[in-house]
């Protein structure tokens with residue numbers, strides 16, 4: 001099973017403030033939906049709360065908490081007590097790829113186990129954000145694919161869809 005992180009981060013790696021996103025980028029939402037549809041998504045309890053504790057439709061929502069019994073019992077919400085438990089649950093769904101969708105705490109812990117990172121790099125800086133994505137270590141990951149997207153009336157910032165792949169042989 002491929003373990004992928006999916007994130008939208010500003011130039012200074014900001015991803016959130018006050019348990020909410022920092023921007024509205026409808027095309028990024030569409031990209032996210034198309035990418036993850038039908039697949040398990042893994043998230044921290046705070047990210048789940050930021051979605052009004054409603055599961056993303058069409059996907060198994062694996063929510064990680066140290067107190068998983070306190071999570072609401074809902075269809076397509078699978079509570080997990082640890083990262084390892086979350087990945088085992090994703091594997092049990094027989095998927096080819098599991099998507100870790102945040103937030104900052106969970107990304108930080110998943111960095112060493114990620115095979116791939118889908119990064120939407122938002123061309124703006126948010127120094128006052130309170131949640132950040134870890135810097136990508138280019139010894140271990142390289143960009144395989146990138147598409148530049150302009151700003152327009154629906155997108156206040158230009159942005160770039162980047163697919164980073166783990167580098168297997170660091171000597172090449």
Ligand SMILES: NC(=O)c1ccc[n+]([C@@H]2O[C@H](COP(=O)([O-])OP(=O)(O)OC[C@H]3O[C@@H](n4cnc5c(N)ncnc54)[C@H](OP(=O)(O)O)[C@@H]3O)[C@@H](O)[C@H]2O)c1
Pocket residue numbers: 006007008009014015016017018019020021043044045046047048050064065066067080081082083101102103104105106107109131
């Ligand atoms: N821009 C983006 O792409 C993006 C994507 C997702 C989220 N976000 C933003 O990120 C922010 C939320 O991120 P966050 O870092 O505050 O929180 P988070 O990573 O979503 O959730 C943290 C919570 O996950 C649980 N947890 C973490 N590690 C665990 C472990 N090893 N075992 C068991 N449970 C564990 C704990 O829940 P308990 O406290 O219940 O134990 C912890 O409080 C929001 O602002 C959100 O909008 C941005």
